[in-house]
Amino acid sequence: MEAGDVIALGAESLLVRHDWLGLLAVYKIRLPKPYRHPSLDERLRRLRTRREARALIRLPEMGVPTPTLYEVDLDLSLLITEYIPGRTLKQATESSFDPDHYRKLGKLVGRMHEHGFVHYDLTTSNILVSGDDLYIIDLGLSEDSDDPEDHAVDLRVFERCLESSHPEVKEEAWRAFLRGYREEREEATDTVLRALEDLKSRVRYI
Template structure:
């Protein structure tokens, strides 16, 4: 049991709490055991996922990506204590906006930030695994783009794995934000410019799009 914790979300893999950590307000991610697995195997697999998530967060920060700061990793209890980020999700920001020119300018700026974030992440060879606009935050008060929820993340140098990240985000835009094709094209443009090895990744993404036709 996490002291003074407030449960804010529960998914298929973990519970998310807000709790104090020393003098800070923190997000605590607790992965839970799977009863259908052998206890020894389950403990090893869960510990590996906790460690992998913390390492991916660290690699991304070293690459220049804004992610929550990891305060403490408790392998024994399958928990990660990390920074609580004040801000609003890109999903909510886009849903609140209208179609006038001032919002178009803001969307262009947001697209540039997202493209930069994806480039920094893939330079570090980190695959997020669940890129949606709900996992992108605009940090208060700076407006820096923060990528969160690395629960499915892993390390890979393969262009097809990186293309899957882009594909998942593109589908998230299409399903959640109508008429966002121009914005996603701007995201890819920035990604191409900032990630010098993006060519094979974009090719894989285009191949996937062609297969759907």
């Protein structure tokens, strides 16, 4: 792949690999949505860019790896970050499932929750695997929260991702994830798991 290549074009954003001060970087631009009211659209893109930039600073302080933030331009809804060579956890799992990735991820998510931070879009496409290291990305919906019910939302989104994208390894991946999560926050895990069961039964009966 040459610098300047498009890495991803999603519904929300365009990601391009390109040089930044001689470093290999990723430019993530949140694109306007034509069907949204322009001023609302601009506010939403700005808010998500701000949330993501803030998380890219906060998470590494907690010991949770993310690509390094190089630059942010809220007016352009642009983030420039370190390029991480590797693949997503989704791709890694599809080619050869490694439960250790899931235990490691559980630890990182546990650590993030322990520091009062929620991702809100925790899927295997939003985790990068590079060698033995995992990186958490796509943090535009993330927020501060110490509430176990909010932590349970992260777990529910992740569990659903396993059910829909990785059904054949779901049980083992989930067990490994929870093992890592518990290692990181023995005290709070049962409370969060209770909140998760509550959440699931509420959703079932609405």
